[in-house]
Amino acid sequence: MLLSLVLLVLVVAVDQITKHLTVIYLPHPGDSVELIPGFLRLTYVQNPGAAFGSLTNARWLFMLCSTVLIVAIIWKKPQSMLVRAGLILVCGGGIGNMIDRIFYGYVVDMIDFYGIWQFVFNAADSCVCIGAGLLAVYCLIGIFREKQAQKASETAGAGAPAEVAQIKETGESGISGENEARGENGESGADGDDGTEHDR
Secondary structure (H helix, E strand, O other): OHHHHHHHHHHHHHHHHHHHHHHHHOOOOOOEEEEEOOOEEEEEEEEOOOHHHOOOOOHHHHHHHHHHHHHHHHHHOOOOHHHHHHHHHHHHHHHHHHHHHHHOOOEEEEEEOOOOOOOEEOHHHHHHHHHHHHHHHHHHHHHHHHHHHHHHHHHHHHHHHHHHHHHHHHHHHHHHHHHHHHHHHHHHHHHHHHHHHHHO
């Protein structure tokens, strides 16, 4: 639990530091610095919406969702490392953006892959997306294992009647053999009795 809290604080700290540096070195919204020409730059954007600029002016809804998620993570205490890592990233990203919404009313975005797409995002958004991906992988693994277990159960269930039928067939063969043996012994005994009476 302590390690999870440390990692959670680390995620929030990295997010807040990158935002603080963005505001210092790019003081005006729209200011930009090129990192990889034609591909990546840092652009200061004030985002009043959710991740990647969606759902503008709904910050109280985002704050409520983030709070519910944080409480759920602390209360649930997941055992799976994959789930724990995913929830820490999602929760840390949610806290980082919630801090911006509380103090500024908007989220500071700066990562701009303008050579690929039009959205500008931040470290918190990245953590949320990566964490959600880890949770999705965990769900897919769970579905796969459930299907494998169901398939194994069906295979075992289909094999059981065959084994029962084989045992039954073996038992019937044994009984039939015993009856035939008894019949042969009975006929041999009858022949012996007839021979004895003839001698007399």
